[in-house]
Every structure is written in structure tokens, then in C-alpha cells.
Amino acid sequence: MLSRVAESIYWMSRYVERAENVARFISVNLNLSMDLASEGHQQWLPLVTTTGDDKLFYEHYDAPTKRNVLQFLTFDRNNPNSILSSLVGARECARSIREVISAEMWEHINNFYLMVKDVGGADGVSEEQLVFYEQIRASGQHFIGITDATMTHGEGWHFGQFGRFMERADKTSRILDVKYYILLPSPQHVGSPFDELQWSALLRSASAFEMYRQRYGRIIPANIVSFLVLDRAFPRAILHCLSKANDSLHAISGSDPESFSNLPEQRLGQLRASLAFTSADDIINRGMHEFVDDMQRRVNAVGLALSNTFFAREADVA
Amino acid sequence: MQQQTSMEQINGVSEYDVGDFYDEMFAHDSSPRDNCNLLYKRVIGLTSLDLQRRKLAAERSMVRLGITFNVYGDEEGTERIIPFDILPRIINADEWQWVTDGLKQRIAALNLFIGDIYSDQKILKDRAIPEHVVRSAASFRPQCVGLKPPKGIWCHITGTDLVRDQEGKFYVLEDNLRCPSGVSYVLQNRQLMKQAFPDLFESLSVRPIDDYCGKLLDALNYLAEDRTDTPTVGVLTPGVYNSAYFEHSFLAQQMGVDLVEGRDLVVQDKKVYMRTTKGLARIDVLYRRIDDDFIDPKVFREDSLLGVPGLIEAYEAGNIALANAPGTGIADDKVVYAYVPEMIKYYLGEDPILSNVPTFVCWDEKQRDHVLKNLDKFVVKPANESGGYGMLIGPRSTREEQAKFADLIKANPRNYIAQPTLSLSRAPVIIEDHLEGRHVDLRPFIIYGRDVFVLPGGLTRVALKKGSLVVNSSQGGGSKDTWVVEELP
Incomplete structure (x- = not known):
């Protein structure tokens, strides 16, 4: 197997896993923040800390508000670990090895990326944000299933x-x-x-x-x-x-x-x-x-x- | 209940304007041509909404499947689909046979010509074509003199551009012997058409094209058959940002071979190896989609980062086969093109089956004078450009543009040719809720392996802008599927 191809598969897989994990963190925190609303307890900074990007966050945003953190972790291309950045990375890898992976894998990653990009283009996340992050989590898990079932x-x-x-x-x-x-x-x-x-x-x-x-x-x-x-x-x-x-x-x-x-x-x-x-x-x-x-x-x-x-x-x- | 308007009501026989052109679907009296009757009935039976829905469905699958080309100089969102019109262009089998014979004859002569130019240059010594024309061509590669490609084949894959004139006669516009692209769209368009009009395929017996990649792999394997029974083949791409990357990847995938970039290859002891996870692995044949200039910085452009240092040396030693062979660009020079009929006579002793578009070469004083006096009637092209760039379209040009080209021609006559403005044939395309005629050309694909194979049909490119003659995808062109069908009894 070409070294470049092996490396691309490795990173494609990592990026999809990363996107799924970030989506799950966000999803859990969205749930939590609804339950804790009465406590006046909004904890969004720990999410940024989880991905280890505090410094980068403060270079682009002044305060860890819900909106800022969601934007940073989901769509911000300045953040190499954002969901969108991860999917761009995964897709670029997949695109460079289309001849090696199954057609279904490529199609899924391409659609996954287009889905997130389209929502990002439409002025970020809205009221249906929970559904959106559930979709990302599910898409990540689908990718694992498709890979398992269609790739040698x-x-x-x-x-x-x-x-x-x-x-x-x-x-x-x-x-x-x-x-x-x-x-x-x-x-x-x-x-x-x-x-x-x-x-x-x-x-x-x-x-x-x-x-x-x-x-x-x-x-x-x-x-x-x-x-x-x-x-x-x-x-x-x-x-x-x-x-x-x-x-x-x-x-x-x-x-x-x-x-x-x-x-x-x-x-x-x-x-x-x-x-x-x-x-x-x-x-x-x-x-x-x-x-x-x-x-x-x-x-x-x-x-x-x-x-x-x-x-x-x-x-x-x- | 209100009924949806059918295509017939909106755009019946009398509504579609054939104009003063040869139309691929309709005769001059606007009745459908014999072989287009079934398609016509099928299409007018559909509502315009239905037709648009099918068109949208086809385009959506292209985005979903990532059937895209890259636009240079853009950042993200750079991948576009080539707009696809779901009305096929239909060609009769007997006419196709004639085209096929013509292409095979032409490729045979061109292959002999390239081989001759890089060895004995007999055709120049016999003065069948002027020596200075070849020597002065920008795409002549002195580095290739003496090369002996395996099996004597230089142009393994060709994508000839054909056009029809007002009378419907086919002409060769360009030969494209370097790295012609588009075949992946032909193959994918066909898949989309099978979803759009499954029933038509059965009733029309459309010639299948699925064996293209198999034929290509056979032709590539053939090049190494004297060295090994189990050749390793690869497709060499400039990488993911190249405009035709989708095609490179598609062809590698369909042939089940490695898609390699220059940085994946290394030359040791005049042998070519791939860098793999298990160390270096020998490779025998490369279908390279990198231009000569960039393929080996040791021989051609030193600043190329895409190529493989030492590749040409390995090629000279007979340790790697390259398709197409380096140097084939000489026959793509538009002045050299003007002499292809002479090549056919010289090498094969035959009359050309397919004609060239009449071409005036400006290095010749008499022809140049004629061109300069009639700039408003000619299309003037530089000898070594492609993609429709740097041209003057006389009838649509201003006085200033004509004066500018007159100066360009006088300053460097060798670099220009002129052709009469052809009235390219048109085909109906779906524009919103009705059909309109648009100019088309045709790029058939030819594989030169153990024998010469011509893919039935090819890529029909459409100039989508009303009245435009430019079909290139980089300048707003679209495509259609091309069906070769048997004549109905």
C-alpha cells in the first residue's frame, strides 16, 4: 500500500472520529445547560478546554458565551479541530484516496461534509441545534458502519x-x-x-x-x-x-x-x-x-x- | 383539475427553431430525424416540470457522487459539476462506422509521424511537410529524439475533437494527443442517463461503453508484456487540486490500480518504485496525466515539483512504460495539424476519410496575405494554446481586436493559423421549461493498444451560452451523453 494512501486513511478515520466526539460533547452540554438553567450555571469554556484549544479561542473571541463556543467548535475554519475543519480534512483525505476506499464511504463523507457546510452557510446553528448535533454524531457512526461493511x-x-x-x-x-x-x-x-x-x-x-x-x-x-x-x-x-x-x-x-x-x-x-x-x-x-x-x-x-x-x-x- | 403543460404544448414541432444550422435531433423542416423519433416522442410525452425534475435529479447525483472538476484560482467551493443536459445526442451506427474508420486511419498516421519525427525524420527529408514547421513548434521536444517507446506506440489515448458544419459533415478540429480528459464524464453521464430514461435504452439498443476501462487496462498491460506477466500499473496524477483530478481517481479506481503522485515515486538504478508501507515496490507502467514539461525535472522543467526526477532515464532504459509517450504534443501544434492530410497520404498512401477544417498557415506569405485581408471572416488561433484561449473570432470582433491580431500575426507568423468560421451544429437542450438549440462538438476517445479501439459515442460538449461557440468546461460549457444507435429498419 502506498505510504501516502495509508496516511490518508489514518487521518480520514481520525478526523471523522474527532468530528463525532466534538458533536457529542456539545450535544451533552446543550442538554445539561437546559437542565441547569435554574442554577444560572452555563459552562461552555470546559468544552474548549476539552479539545485543548483555549489559547486559539481567545485569539478570535472575547468571551466563552454559548454562541461563541458553538461557532468555534462547529464551523470555525480558524479552529483546526472544529467539526467543519475536521470534515474538510476527512473529505480531502478521502478525495485523495477515492480509488482505494469504497464508493459508499466516499459518498457518505462527501454528504456528511456538505450537510455541515450547508448548515454553517445558513448563519450557524438555530433552535434545532440538538437535532443537528445528533445528526453529526449519527453520521460519524454511520461512517464507521459503512467502512466496516464495505471496505476489505x-x-x-x-x-x-x-x-x-x-x-x-x-x-x-x-x-x-x-x-x-x-x-x-x-x-x-x-x-x-x-x-x-x-x-x-x-x-x-x-x-x-x-x-x-x-x-x-x-x-x-x-x-x-x-x-x-x-x-x-x-x-x-x-x-x-x-x-x-x-x-x-x-x-x-x-x-x-x-x-x-x-x-x-x-x-x-x-x-x-x-x-x-x-x-x-x-x-x-x-x-x-x-x-x-x-x-x-x-x-x-x-x-x-x-x-x-x-x-x-x-x-x-x- | 388543471393539467400540467406537456412539452408538446409548450414546444411542439413548430415551436423549436432549428435556425440556419444542422440540428442533431431535428431535420430542416423541424421534424425529428428518424433515429430520434422515439426519444422525441418520449420527451414530448413528459411535462416540462417532469423533465426539469429529471435534469435536477441528475445534477444532484453529480454533486453527491462528487463528479466534479476544479476551478483554478478559487479557494473552497472550487469543485463544480459540468452542467449536464439529459437529452442525449444520437448518432447513427453507419455514420459512426465511418467516423471510427476515419479516426483509426488518422491515429495510425499520427503515431507513425511522431515516431518518425523523433527518429529518422523521413517525412521531412522527403519534403512531404516543411521541416521548419516541425522544428519551430513549441511542443517539439529535442529530448525525445531517439526514444523508442514499447511496441512503437506513442499516442495510447487520444481525445479527438470533431465538429459538424452546416451540412452535417464531420471535421477534425483538434487531435489532443497529450492528456485528453473527459472520458470519466462519458462513463458517468451514461449511468445518470440509465436512471433518467431506462426504457429508451431497451428500445433503441444503444451501444454500450462500459468496457472502456477494461480496454484501457489491457492497453497499459500490453506495454509491459515483454518484461513481466504481472505488470504493476499506476495512474500518475498532479494531485487533488488538478482540474481533472476526479477523472484520474475514477480511472484508477475502475481499473483497480494505484493512483500515484510524483512524491509517491522514486527512481533507483533506472527503475521506478512506489513508496509503500512495506518499503519500495516496483512499478512497470504509468498512465501519466502530467504534461511533458512537468514530468521529470531532470529533463524538462527544472522547477517542476509534480514530476519524478530520473523518470525519463528509466524510460530510455526500457524499465517503465509511459502512456502517452513524451513528445506527442508535437502533433497538437495547430500548424502541424494543418499537415495531417499530408501525413495520411505519406505514411499510409490513402486519402483521409475525415477532413481537417480548412486551415491557412500564416508562415506562408500568400496565405498570410489572404488571412490579413479577411480577418473579419476568420477564426485566428495561436499554434500552441488549448482550452479556447487566445483566439480571434473574426465575425464577432471589433476593428481594434482585428488590428491587434494583425500585429500579432505579422510579428510572429509561425505562431498563427486561421480557419473559416464554422457554423457548428446544434442540439436541443432544456432551458427552463422549453428546448433551445445550442452549439455542440464531439470528443470521441481512442485507445491504441494491441489494436485501435474507438469508444462508441464520446463526450458531446455543449456551449450553454446562447449563440456561443465555446464548449470548454472552463468557460461555461456543459455536456450530453452520446448514443450510437443502430439504424431502425
Whole structure:
């Protein structure tokens, strides 16, 4: 497979996952803000923090109002992580590899992009905004389904899987980082409906609410950490994502899953092992923020190693 | 209940103005031509609303499927569809046979000519055409002298432009031997037409065109058959921002081969490799859609970032086949074009089946004087431009424009030709709720592989602006599907 093509599949997949995640964050926060209206509690800045773009936001907007944050995260082309920017990126990648992906995949991405672009062109989001973000989430999930059902599960597909799961692991860790403070008990809210709302909002940001209930029932901070970080079967849990990404890396190289044959496999294997042998209490005692920081640094290092190993243009070794 | 107006009421036989032109669908008395009868009945049976709905549905699918071309110098929203008219242009099978024979003859002669020019130059030594005409052509590539393309084929893919005059006679306007585009639209238009008029296909027995990509792949594989049984073929594109990118991607996809860019390729030991996730992988044949000038910075333009350094050296060594071969542009020079009838006589000993548009070459003093005296009647074209740029259309020009061209011609006579203004044929297109005649041309596609294959039909391009003669998509042209149908008994 051409290196450029593999790289485009990887990024196409990441961008779609990114757009879907941002839409879900927004959707959850829109719901939350309606429920908390009586509290006079409008929290929009944490959404920007979740994508790590505070600095950029303040370069273009003066205050984190609902309108500004929605514009920044959804349509703003100055924000490389906005939903529209992600879809432009995904579509550009898809367009450069149309001969490799299935016709349905291309058609879906093209329509996905046109849908968001058209709404953006019509003066941003309106009263039906919830429906709009649900549509984006659904379109992202459709793309995963179409990819799974129409593209040969070969090398290219595995690059896509790898990209998707690395992006997802990153996003789940960011949710924890930003929202973790609400899991800490505050005297006035313990046991109140407000508390319950916040906790379930956090779980919903990772589409984890129902699955968490099935697994643990009551909402307890340590269990939430355990579920979102260490669960082996929940598809948005960090450990699960890293395992899936690891499977795809080994499928690409054909090497023994218990060993490694290149740098990205080595780094990812080490990261996965360190998570697999840790506990929620370890993480909490060490400090959530420190954990997430370390996590993201190591996820980036795996991505860099992947790029150098498979995409680098200097690698002229026959 | 109010009934919707049908096309017949709005635009019956008497309403459509054939004008003083050859019309592709109607005879001079405005009755439909024999082979267009069924189409005509079908169309007038539809309400104008219905017809517009079908047209819109077709255009919407083009956006949805991303059947687009890029407009240069624009930013986002740069992809446009080529406006598509859903009334097909119909050509009789026996007339098509004659066109096919003419194209095959022409391609055979042109291929021999290019090979001759880059080797012995016999045609120049025998003075069948003037030597200085070839030597002075901007598209003559001295770097190509001595090249020996596999199987002796230079022009593997050609997209000849044909036009009809007032009498309905076909002429060759341009040969387009470099990187002609448009075939992807032909193939996609046909798919859209099958949705718009499924029943007509069955009753008219329209010649199918689906085997184009298969034929193309065969022709490309053929070029490497002496070296390997399992050649690796690729389509070489300048990239996603090229105006014909959709076509490059479409052809690669349909043939199931890699679509590569210059940066994906590397030359080592005069062999060409692709950069893959598993290291370098050898490639044997390139259908290149990058112009000669940009294909190898070591041989042609040094500043090209699109090309592959060392590609021509690998080609000379016989390690990579290129389609089309470098150098074919020499026959696209409009002054050289004027001598194609001489080439056919010289190489094949035959009379040309398809005529050239009568062409005056301005390097010749007598012809130049004639042109200069009659600038208001001629179309004047520079020898080495395409896309309809840099022309003077005499009958529609001002005195100042004529004076400007007179100076241009006198300053550089070699660079100009003149042709009488042709009254191009027209075809009816849907304009809002009725039909109007618009000028059309025809670009058939020819593949030169083990033998020569002419795709039945081709791209009918339409000048959508009323009265306009310019069919280029970059200047507001549209397209129609072209149907070759058997003569009805």
C-alpha cells in the first residue's frame, strides 16, 4: 500500500472520529445547560478546554458565551479541530484516496461534509441545534458502519482502525481531565439531583451512561474512572481502544501480538501493559491530571513512531 | 383539475427553431430525424416540470457522487459539476462506422509521424511537410529524439475533437494527443442517463461503453508484456487540486490500480518504485496525466515539483512504460495539424476519410496575405494554446481586436493559423421549461493498444451560452451523453 494512501486513511478515520466526539460533547452540554438553567450555571469554556484549544479561542473571541463556543467548535475554519475543519480534512483525505476506499464511504463523507457546510452557510446553528448535533454524531457512526461493511479488512482498513482508536483514546482521556473536578464531592451538592446530573453528563459525553449502569449500577467516582480508563470491553474505554489499536498494528506488520517488530508496536505495547496492570485507585492517588498528561504524551509518541515507520518519505530502503 | 403543460404544448414541432444550422435531433423542416423519433416522442410525452425534475435529479447525483472538476484560482467551493443536459445526442451506427474508420486511419498516421519525427525524420527529408514547421513548434521536444517507446506506440489515448458544419459533415478540429480528459464524464453521464430514461435504452439498443476501462487496462498491460506477466500499473496524477483530478481517481479506481503522485515515486538504478508501507515496490507502467514539461525535472522543467526526477532515464532504459509517450504534443501544434492530410497520404498512401477544417498557415506569405485581408471572416488561433484561449473570432470582433491580431500575426507568423468560421451544429437542450438549440462538438476517445479501439459515442460538449461557440468546461460549457444507435429498419 502506498505510504501516502495509508496516511490518508489514518487521518480520514481520525478526523471523522474527532468530528463525532466534538458533536457529542456539545450535544451533552446543550442538554445539561437546559437542565441547569435554574442554577444560572452555563459552562461552555470546559468544552474548549476539552479539545485543548483555549489559547486559539481567545485569539478570535472575547468571551466563552454559548454562541461563541458553538461557532468555534462547529464551523470555525480558524479552529483546526472544529467539526467543519475536521470534515474538510476527512473529505480531502478521502478525495485523495477515492480509488482505494469504497464508493459508499466516499459518498457518505462527501454528504456528511456538505450537510455541515450547508448548515454553517445558513448563519450557524438555530433552535434545532440538538437535532443537528445528533445528526453529526449519527453520521460519524454511520461512517464507521459503512467502512466496516464495505471496505476489505486489509492493511488499509487497519490503518483506519488504528487512527480511530488512537483518536478515541485521546478524547476519552480529555473528557476525564476536564470533567474530573465534578466527580470530587462538593458539600452543597452531594447526593443532590445536581450531582447526579453532572455525573451522568460526563458518562454521556463518552456514550457510556447505559453501559456503566449495567456494569456498576450506582455512580461512584472511582468506578467511573475504572470504567472509562480500564474497562477491557467498553469500546470507548482507553484500555480497550489501545488494545484494538495494538491489534491493528500487529495485523499490519504480521508480527506476534505478544512481541514487537517496530517502534510504534513497542511504545504502544508498553503503554498498554502499564494500563493493564494499574487500578482506578492508583490513578486517583497519583492525580487524574498527571495521569492524563502522561497518557496524552505517550499516545502522541506512538503516533509519531507510526508516522516515522510507515509514512516517512525519506525511508527509501528497498 | 388543471393539467400540467406537456412539452408538446409548450414546444411542439413548430415551436423549436432549428435556425440556419444542422440540428442533431431535428431535420430542416423541424421534424425529428428518424433515429430520434422515439426519444422525441418520449420527451414530448413528459411535462416540462417532469423533465426539469429529471435534469435536477441528475445534477444532484453529480454533486453527491462528487463528479466534479476544479476551478483554478478559487479557494473552497472550487469543485463544480459540468452542467449536464439529459437529452442525449444520437448518432447513427453507419455514420459512426465511418467516423471510427476515419479516426483509426488518422491515429495510425499520427503515431507513425511522431515516431518518425523523433527518429529518422523521413517525412521531412522527403519534403512531404516543411521541416521548419516541425522544428519551430513549441511542443517539439529535442529530448525525445531517439526514444523508442514499447511496441512503437506513442499516442495510447487520444481525445479527438470533431465538429459538424452546416451540412452535417464531420471535421477534425483538434487531435489532443497529450492528456485528453473527459472520458470519466462519458462513463458517468451514461449511468445518470440509465436512471433518467431506462426504457429508451431497451428500445433503441444503444451501444454500450462500459468496457472502456477494461480496454484501457489491457492497453497499459500490453506495454509491459515483454518484461513481466504481472505488470504493476499506476495512474500518475498532479494531485487533488488538478482540474481533472476526479477523472484520474475514477480511472484508477475502475481499473483497480494505484493512483500515484510524483512524491509517491522514486527512481533507483533506472527503475521506478512506489513508496509503500512495506518499503519500495516496483512499478512497470504509468498512465501519466502530467504534461511533458512537468514530468521529470531532470529533463524538462527544472522547477517542476509534480514530476519524478530520473523518470525519463528509466524510460530510455526500457524499465517503465509511459502512456502517452513524451513528445506527442508535437502533433497538437495547430500548424502541424494543418499537415495531417499530408501525413495520411505519406505514411499510409490513402486519402483521409475525415477532413481537417480548412486551415491557412500564416508562415506562408500568400496565405498570410489572404488571412490579413479577411480577418473579419476568420477564426485566428495561436499554434500552441488549448482550452479556447487566445483566439480571434473574426465575425464577432471589433476593428481594434482585428488590428491587434494583425500585429500579432505579422510579428510572429509561425505562431498563427486561421480557419473559416464554422457554423457548428446544434442540439436541443432544456432551458427552463422549453428546448433551445445550442452549439455542440464531439470528443470521441481512442485507445491504441494491441489494436485501435474507438469508444462508441464520446463526450458531446455543449456551449450553454446562447449563440456561443465555446464548449470548454472552463468557460461555461456543459455536456450530453452520446448514443450510437443502430439504424431502425
